[in-house]
Amino acid sequence: MASKTVDGYTWEPATGVVKGLKTDAVVKPAQSLGSKDNIYDAVVIGAGYAGLAAARDLALAGTFWSSSYSGRSVLLLEARDRIGGRTYTVNKDGFLYEMGGTWVTHHMGYLFREMQRYGMDRDLVTTGSPDMHKGYYTMDVPGAKPRTLSHEEAGAMQAKAWDVFVNVDGQYGRTLCPLPHAQLDNIMVDRETVEKWDQFSCQDRFDQIQDQLTTEEQGLLVSLLLHISGGDMQTSSLWDMIRSHALLMHSSDNFTDVWLRYKLRAGQTELAKRMFHDAKARGIDYSFSSPVQSISQGAEKDGEITVATHGEGAFRARRVISTIPLNVLKDIAFSPPLSKKRQEAIDIGHVNHMTKIHADVRNPELERWNGMRFPGLLLYGYGDGRLPNGNVHLVAFGADEREHFVPEKNPELAVESFNKLHPMDIQRLIFHNWSTDVYAKGGPAWWRPGYMSKYQDELQSRHGNIFFASADWAHGWRAAIDGALEQGSLAAQSVDGELGPSRPSAAVESKL
Ligand SMILES: Cc1cc2nc3c(=O)[nH]c(=O)nc-3n(C[C@H](O)[C@H](O)[C@H](O)COP(=O)(O)OP(=O)(O)OC[C@H]3O[C@@H](n4cnc5c(N)ncnc54)[C@H](O)[C@@H]3O)c2cc1C
Numbered sequence: 024m025a026s027k028t029v030d031g032y033t034w035e036p037a038t039g040v041v042k043g044l045k046t047d048a049v050v051k052p053a054q055s056l057g058s059k060d061n062i063y064d065a066v067v068i069g070a071g072y073a074g075l076a077a078a079r080d081l082a083l084a085g086t087f088w089s090s091s092y093s094g095r096s097v098l099l100l101e102a103r104d105r106i107g108g109r110t111y112t113v114n115k116d117g118f119l120y121e122m123g124g125t126w127v128t129h130h131m132g133y134l135f136r137e138m139q140r141y142g143m144d145r146d147l148v149t150t151g152s153p154d155m156h157k158g159y160y161t162m163d164v165p166g167a168k169p170r171t172l173s174h175e176e177a178g179a180m181q182a183k184a185w186d187v188f189v190n191v192d193g194q195y196g197r198t199l200c201p202l203p204h205a206q207l208d209n210i211m212v213d214r215e216t217v218e219k220w221d222q223f224s225c226q227d228r229f230d231q232i233q234d235q236l237t238t239e240e241q242g243l244l245v246s247l248l249l250h251i252s253g254g255d256m257q258t259s260s261l262w263d264m265i266r267s268h269a270l271l272m273h274s275s276d277n278f279t280d281v282w283l284r285y286k287l288r289a290g291q292t293e294l295a296k297r298m299f300h301d302a303k304a305r306g307i308d309y310s311f312s313s314p315v316q317s318i319s320q321g322a323e324k325d326g327e328i329t330v331a332t333h334g335e336g337a338f339r340a341r342r343v344i345s346t347i348p349l350n351v352l353k354d355i356a357f358s359p360p361l362s363k364k365r366q367e368a369i370d371i372g373h374v375n376h377m378t379k380i381h382a383d384v385r386n387p388e389l390e391r392w393n394g395m396r397f398p399g400l401l402l403y404g405y406g407d408g409r410l411p412n413g414n415v416h417l418v419a420f421g422a423d424e425r426e427h428f429v430p431e432k433n434p435e436l437a438v439e440s441f442n443k444l445h446p447m448d449i450q451r452l453i454f455h456n457w458s459t460d461v462y463a464k465g466g467p468a469w470w471r472p473g474y475m476s477k478y479q480d481e482l483q484s485r486h487g488n489i490f491f492a493s494a495d496w497a498h499g500w501r502a503a504i505d506g507a508l509e510q511g512s513l514a515a516q517s518v519d520g521e522l523g524p525s526r527p528s529a530a531v532e533s534k535l
Pocket residue numbers: 068069070071072073074100101102103106107108109110122123124125126127313314315316346347348351355377379457462463465466467468492493494495501502503504505506507
């Protein structure tokens with residue numbers, strides 16, 4: 024039975040904006056703690072996918088090889104009342120709404136492994152409707168008459184514009200980013216070349232190629248880039264687009280299949296729950312609604328770490344894995360202080376302040392509609408299924424509009440923006456504002472020009488006995504669920520590797 028998290032908002036004409044959404048992600052009771060004197064092998068901070076992977080892997084460490092070991096002792100600390108972080112599923116009136124991370128694919132190795140492990144790899148649904156070809160696409164860009172197209176026509180225009188944009192080397196990025204999980208220090212490309220390309224913004228590249236595109240293609244491309252990066256054209260790095268194209272196997276034919284087609288039928292929260300329950304069954308301690316305030320480690324090399332929380336006091340551990348997002352890290356006090364370089368990277372942060380809003384509407388024709396309008400507070404809208412009450416579900420995305428648009432304060436602007444995409448009769452809006460959320464302060468990380476060259480290695484490195492794991496600086500699927508899982512798994516592996524033999528299980532102890 025879903026409970027209410029304090030996160031997220033609903034708007035209906037009759038009620039206005041109401042805070043809090045129903046989700047199975049809420050953990051009750053919020054605490055399961057052992058003695059305060061415990062010195063944990065590891066404290067994992069954050070119960071998003073990175074934290075869940077790290078906690079679960081450490082709890083299971085060594086147990087596959089020998090039943091005489093019971094894994095690492097782990098405490099999972101989370102500021103929110105729920106698991107999932109920037110990925111969670113709202114369950115409202117029998118319909119599932121993904122508030123953050125949504126789409127899955129077998130091209131995401133870490134994610135697919137989890138889906139298989141928990142029996143969710145084939146239980147998928149597709150976005151849109153099976154007979155989407157019967158629907159239509161609306162386009163409204165400056166300098167061209169707004170018009171209606173077929174999905175095929177719009178898809179071909181988008182593919183052409185995207186291909187021109189990412190074809191920086193005449194080989195669609197193959198020579199620059201042949202292995203997207205190794206962007207820097209790739210065996211096939213020297214680092215200097217990558218660093219040179221990393222200096223460009225999306226605007227720089229757009230200025231180079233815009234005369235190869237029609238007015239409509241230009242508008243379509245800019246709104247596509249902005250709703251991917253969640254920033255603006257000057258601050259969004261071109262490299263992250265090249266990397267994204269490399270992850271599509273350097274072909275825009277894979278754009279929809281890899282990025283936008285498949286969803287988990289049972290919702291993202293179900294996968295996160297299975298990971299959490301797995302870790303719980305292995306005996307981890309946890310405390311939700313427990314924001315971490317400071318992390319201090321002793322002077323000696325193997326010094327113990329103290330993690331102080333707001334509300335639940337302090338906890339001690341031999342190692343810490345922090346999965347706190349990039350834009351939030353500046354709120355945590357570290358002792359000894361972080362390196363100057365890491366602190367600089369944290370102070371700059373990432374640029375993604377995208378908007379994602381779900382709408383339930385009374386217009387049956389919109390079930391098979393997609394559309395875009397540029398400029399606008401909402402740039403893209405997608406028809407995505409029918410609700411049990413017959414209404415149509417839409418989801419829309421916008422870029423960084425924080426200065427003019429805070430949906431929980433101006434829901435009427437959200438309604439207006441949906442109607443600018445296409446006239447519609449909105450019955451309900453459901454959304455999470457990731458930028459005003461103090462535990463995210465932004466969407467999935469999109470980096471600035473030059474940021475990767477300067478800061479990636481530092482962000483991925485450890486600080487004494489503190490390890491940092493986040494989708495925000497993952498190797499391959501940075502800014503995606505897979506990147507979070509990658510980072511959590513790698514950090515757990517490093518921690519387990521250096522802690523020495525794991526604990527004998529209780530059963531073995533009693534025999535001895
Ligand atoms: C709107 C949106 C759409 C997206 N779409 C997709 C998609 O379709 N496919 C895809 O693969 N990815 C998508 N992503 C990206 C993906 O959701 C994220 O990259 C991923 O979930 C991040 O996981 P994480 O564990 O690194 O960070 P998070 O999920 O942010 O987890 C970090 C956790 O740390 C907690 N925390 C923060 N501060 C503290 C503190 N002081 N003390 C204790 N805990 C703290 C947070 O509450 C959070 O639970 C999307 C993201 C958004 C926002």
